[in-house]
Amino acid sequence: MRIYSASSEEALRARKLLKDWASEGLVTEAQHNRMEQDTVCDLRTTNIFLRLVLFLFTLIIVCATVGLFYVGILSRPSEQTTGVFLLIFAGISYAVAEAAVSQAKLYRYGIEEALAVCSVGFLCGGMLMAFSNGSILAAKQQTIEPWVLTGGAISSLWIWRRFGLWYAFFAAMVFVVFLPEYWTSSHSARHLMVAGFYAAGVAVIAAIRSQHRFDYLDDDYSIAEALLWLGMYLAINLQLSSLSLLPRWLGGHGGGAGEFARSFYWTTWVLTWCIPPIGLVRGIRQKDRFVIAAGGIIAVLTLVTNKPYLGWERHTWDPMLLGVLLTGVALFVRRWLAGGKDGIRYGFTAVRLSSKDKRWMSVGSTALGLLSPSVLPSPQTSSNDVRFGGGDSGGAGASGDF
Amino acid sequence: MTIFARLEQWKEQGTISPEQYAQLSGLSRREPFSLFLEINILLYAGVLAFVAGLGWTVSTWSEQLGDVLVLVLLSAILVACFWYCFSRALPWSPAETRSPSPIFDYVLYLGSLVWTVELTYLEKRFQVLSGQWDLYLLATAVLFFFLAYRFDNRFVLSLALSSLAGWFGLKISHWPSHQDETYREYALAYGLLVGGGGAILQRRGIKPHFLNTYLHIVANVVFWALLSGVFERQGYVLWFLALLIACGASLAWGLKRRQFAFVAYAAVYGYIGVSSILIRGINDEIAVFGYFVVTGIAMLVALVLIARRFGRQA
Numbered sequence: 001m002r003i004y005s006a007s008s009e010e011a012l013r014a015r016k017l018l019k020d021w022a023s024e025g026l027v028t029e030a031q032h033n034r035m036e037q038d039t040v041c042d043l044r045t046t047n048i049f050l051r052l053v054l055f056l057f058t059l060i061i062v063c064a065t066v067g068l069f070y071v072g073i074l075s076r077p078s079e080q081t082t083g084v085f086l087l088i089f090a091g092i093s094y095a096v097a098e099a100a101v102s103q104a105k106l107y108r109y110g111i112e113e114a115l116a117v118c119s120v121g122f123l124c125g126g127m128l129m130a131f132s133n134g135s136i137l138a139a140k141q142q143t144i145e146p147w148v149l150t151g152g153a154i155s156s157l158w159i160w161r162r163f164g165l166w167y168a169f170f171a172a173m174v175f176v177v178f179l180p181e182y183w184t185s186s187h188s189a190r191h192l193m194v195a196g197f198y199a200a201g202v203a204v205i206a207a208i209r210s211q212h213r214f215d216y217l218d219d220d221y222s223i224a225e226a227l228l229w230l231g232m233y234l235a236i237n238l239q240l241s242s243l244s245l246l247p248r249w250l251g252g253h254g255g256g257a258g259e260f261a262r263s264f265y266w267t268t269w270v271l272t273w274c275i276p277p278i279g280l281v282r283g284i285r286q287k288d289r290f291v292i293a294a295g296g297i298i299a300v301l302t303l304v305t306n307k308p309y310l311g312w313e314r315h316t317w318d319p320m321l322l323g324v325l326l327t328g329v330a331l332f333v334r335r336w337l338a339g340g341k342d343g344i345r346y347g348f349t350a351v352r353l354s355s356k357d358k359r360w361m362s363v364g365s366t367a368l369g370l371l372s373p374s375v376l377p378s379p380q381t382s383s384n385d386v387r388f389g390g391g392d393s394g395g396a397g398a399s400g401d402f
Numbered sequence: 403m404t405i406f407a408r409l410e411q412w413k414e415q416g417t418i419s420p421e422q423y424a425q426l427s428g429l430s431r432r433e434p435f436s437l438f439l440e441i442n443i444l445l446y447a448g449v450l451a452f453v454a455g456l457g458w459t460v461s462t463w464s465e466q467l468g469d470v471l472v473l474v475l476l477s478a479i480l481v482a483c484f485w486y487c488f489s490r491a492l493p494w495s496p497a498e499t500r501s502p503s504p505i506f507d508y509v510l511y512l513g514s515l516v517w518t519v520e521l522t523y524l525e526k527r528f529q530v531l532s533g534q535w536d537l538y539l540l541a542t543a544v545l546f547f548f549l550a551y552r553f554d555n556r557f558v559l560s561l562a563l564s565s566l567a568g569w570f571g572l573k574i575s576h577w578p579s580h581q582d583e584t585y586r587e588y589a590l591a592y593g594l595l596v597g598g599g600g601a602i603l604q605r606r607g608i609k610p611h612f613l614n615t616y617l618h619i620v621a622n623v624v625f626w627a628l629l630s631g632v633f634e635r636q637g638y639v640l641w642f643l644a645l646l647i648a649c650g651a652s653l654a655w656g657l658k659r660r661q662f663a664f665v666a667y668a669a670v671y672g673y674i675g676v677s678s679i680l681i682r683g684i685n686d687e688i689a690v691f692g693y694f695v696v697t698g699i700a701m702l703v704a705l706v707l708i709a710r711r712f713g714r715q716a
Contacts, residue, residue: 296440319455322448
């Protein structure tokens with residue numbers, strides 16, 4: 001199913017690990033050079049910046065080519081003709097993506113990724129237009145759209161499996177979110193269905209990935225599982241996923257059970273407290289960075305949405321308490337781990353082991369420093385009321401001018 | 403062949419020692435597993451949440467709490483943070499220095515953010531400088547630059563650079579006419595000042611590892627400013643020429659230093675600028691789509707050549 005051979009991907013993974021170990025001084029330069037010769041593979045890779053730009057320009061070329069075809073060759077095509085040709089373009093895009101990998105040996109190179117993404121987009125657009133009829137558009141689309149969403153989800157999943165692109169898995173999850181809308185009018189049932197899909201996904205991936213714990217597929221499954229945990233939580237947490245509750249919550253007023261049955265509402269509240277520890281424990285047991293991160297994020301979201309859930313008043317000092325809690329947890333974990341033999345407890349350490357972590361810290365501290373919310377008020381404020389906040393204008397009170 | 407099989411093979415060939423084999427195969431099995439990144443993210447999020455709550459509380463309850471209590475509270479946090487940093491800091495060195503403790507950077511970051519809260523409170527309540535916000539921002543930028551260089555802290559360096567940008571922005575907001583043009587010129591002045599300053603400090607060997615932070619910010623500010631000039635209906639030729647020169651410089655720097663973010667900046671900003679000039683006034687859809695197909699392919703070929711020649715390494 002995978003377009004790349006296992007040996008090539010294992011070789012690439014080994015090269016990355018070797019590079020990391022060499023930069024950490026775990027192997028000498030001479031050792032690194034000798035071992036690198038054993039990890040040669042025929043796949044062509046590039047760095048993240050060129051990958052992004054290649055993705056962008058491939059997207060421009062494909063979309064412009066399709067646009068040129070429609071305005072240059074077809075004059076005023078019907079909706080169905082447009083749809084049929086979009087389906088043909090989907091097939092061509094996918095075939096070129098396959099060829100780019102099999103012939104040019106591109107691996108996460110941007111070009112084959114953009115082509116694969118375009119194929120999913122054209123497929124969905126093509127299905128929607130080819131099978132709808134202008135005269136009975138609204139009624140017809142009601143029956144077509146679930147198939148379009150299903151097609152989008154399946155093709156995205158295929159792209160994920162075939163090319164190993166994590167964002168294709170995310171796209172499949174997004175398609176799934178809209179499916180229950182066509183099956184039931186009950187809001188509760190929709191939330192349950194989406195959460196059920198994602199829970200089933202977690203179960204399937206957990207079963208599959210046990211055979212790939214330390215091989216090249218582990219990262220793919222790890223990201224997919226983390227996304228599923230996040231998705232499942234968001235579907236369950238009505239304060240975040242309910243369109244009618246979210247604005248009220250953002251406005252500072254807690255949302256009540258309202259549109260949902262009381263039993264359903266309170267069951268979801270209980271689940272918002274149950275899912276984070278389960279996710280966190282699974283991530284910690286598997287030593288899975290992405291699942292631990294997902295567990296941590298949903299744990300914080302539970303704390304943040306708890307008061308709106310209960311309909312309690314939020315206080316201005318709540319974020320301070322959250323900050324103290326997060327800092328306290330970080331310090332406790334660090335001290336506890338440092339107290340173990342050689343700074344290790346139960347296979348965990350607070351010490352940096354990878355040069356990748358250092359790079360992330362370096363990039364992250366610069367970016368996060370810039371993105372810190374502005375705590376100086378805007379210069380236009382003339383009243384004596386002190387108004388802090390902002391966040392859209394750079395750190396430390398920078399105005400939005402630059 | 404999995405990494406374990408390779409390690410086994412390298413051990414048998416004598417490429418790595420048995421001790422290295424044990425260590426590397428352990429790391430491949432995530433034994434031990436490092437929580438370094440997670441702990442740092444928690445600390446950052448904790449500081450940010452705390453300061454956000456502090457600002458919110460002060461702004462909401464200042465009248466009930468009273469100025470004295472608010473200022474004493476903020477000053478106490480500020481003094482505690484800076485006392486911690488100055489008392490525990492290692493002697494200053496122009497080279498990159500490690501933090502004396504894992505929480506050191508976050509205490510400094512907390513102190514810097516609390517400083518801005520307190521300064522804002524003082525000015526809003528007592529108008530010490532009669533609403534001269536630009537002076538506050540300039541003073542804040544100077545303080546943050548000092549702290550960033552004294553304690554080798556990128557968080558605070560970013561705060562300093564954005565405060566300085568804010569000062570430039572506020573300075574010209576006092577002049578109501580020719581805003582766009584003036585903003586552009588000030589953005590370029592900011593870019594030259596920050597880029598030049600960063601380069602001089604790097605040449606003198608003072609925290610040379612900060613240079614990248616300067617250059618990324620400068621590149622984006624300057625490209626945005628130049629692009630806004632290119633988008634003008636009249637008098638855009640000079641801006642366009644300046645954009646081409648900036649793209650060339652960014653490309654050359656990126657290729658020379660193997661920093662491909664700058665190649666990406668040159669490609670994207672340059673393409674947007676050139677395209678906006680070339681397709682300006684063209685209403686024929688075929689010509690527009692044809693332009694994007696032809697130029698897109700040209701860019702793709704050029705980038706693939708660059709990627710094959712230089713870009714294999716991240």
